[in-house]
Amino acid sequence: MDNRPIGIFDSGIGGLTSIPYLLRQLPNERIIFFGDTARTPYGSKSVDTIRQFTLQIGDFLVKNNVKMMLVACNTISATSLDLLKETYPDIPIIGTISPTSRVIANKCNGMDRIGIMATTATVNSGVYIDKIKEKNYQLKNIFAIACPALVPLIEEGIIDNEIMDLTIKYYLDDFIKEKEIDTLVLACTHYPLIKRNLQRLYPDVSIISSSKEVAIAAKMELEDRDMFAEKPVGENYFYASDLSDNFVRMIELILGKDKKELNIDFQNLDI
Ligand code: DGL
Numbered sequence: 333m334d335n336r337p338i339g340i341f342d343s344g345i346g347g348l349t350s351i352p353y354l355l356r357q358l359p360n361e362r363i364i365f366f367g368d369t370a371r372t373p374y375g376s377k378s379v380d381t382i383r384q385f386t387l388q389i390g391d392f393l394v395k396n397n398v399k400m401m402l403v404a405c406n407t408i409s410a411t412s413l414d415l416l417k418e419t420y421p422d423i424p425i426i427g428t429i430s431p432t433s434r435v436i437a438n439k440c441n442g443m444d445r446i447g448i449m450a451t452t453a454t455v456n457s458g459v460y461i462d463k464i465k466e467k468n469y470q471l472k473n474i475f476a477i478a479c480p481a482l483v484p485l486i487e488e489g490i491i492d493n494e495i496m497d498l499t500i501k502y503y504l505d506d507f508i509k510e511k512e513i514d515t516l517v518l519a520c521t522h523y524p525l526i527k528r529n530l531q532r533l534y535p536d537v538s539i540i541s542s543s544k545e546v547a548i549a550a551k552m553e554l555e556d557r558d559m560f561a562e563k564p565v566g567e568n569y570f571y572a573s574d575l576s577d578n579f580v581r582m583i584e585l586i587l588g589k590d591k592k593e594l595n596i597d598f599q600n601l602d603i
Pocket residue numbers: 342343344346347372373374375376404405406407408451454483519520521522
């Protein structure tokens with residue numbers, strides 16, 4: 333048993349999409365969330381910069397005495413998971429890519445045509461395709477596409493409108509048609525926020541979400557290590573490097589509460 337909080341983080345608001353799954357899986361656990369909203373998006377930055385930012389977040393979470401780190405960000409998972417594990421060897425650290433690849437490897441067969449949509453850094457790392465093939469060698473038709481303009485639009489809250497639909501179509505129309513994609517992987521935790529747009533635009537394509545899989549993996553890890561919290565202790569905290577309206581609105585929406593009832597605070601890491 334371990335009553336310390338779980339640290340969960342992302343470059344921005346994307347990681348918040350894992351929280352409903354996490355709270356459903358683990359109702360007794362307490363969460364400390366950090367979103368680097370001042371410096372998002374990470375996906376178009378260099379690997380060195382992403383790794384430097386990641387360690388700043390890691391240090392912040394360690395100072396807050398977390399028992400586990402949940403990297404609710406594919407870009408950080410693709411570029412910095414090794415660094416995090418080396419730097420904090422005593423803390424279990426779960427990234428998005430292994431759990432999501434496991435689900436793809438189990439669900440899909442050699443006939444499926446899998447499209448990984450992600451940030452530029454995640455696509456450039458090649459990690460998704462390697463991991464999926466490692467887990468199921470029969471899966472040969474795996475294609476990745478970088479969609480760099482989606483995260484900034486989502487961070488701005490531009491979702492239910494034509495600009496978002498046109499941007500999605502700009503990236504995916506030809507990709508889905510030419511590669512005959514039947515399974516789309518949301519390999520960025522921001523993308524569940526546009527899942528409805530994707531389902532409406534491509535109703536025949538099935539969708540797998542990394543936000544859900546990382547939360548399920550967290551539960552399995554805590555179970556294996558006998559680290560569940562005994563009972564709900566304390567409150568959840570949500571920190572951001574810039575308290576944007578959209579960050580606050582997303583938390584209110586996800587938890588169904590007003591910001592006055594929630595612990596939402598600014599935290600500057602760039603010092
Ligand atoms: N939510 C992130 C991911 O899963 C990162 C988006 C970004 O900062 O570019 O990749």
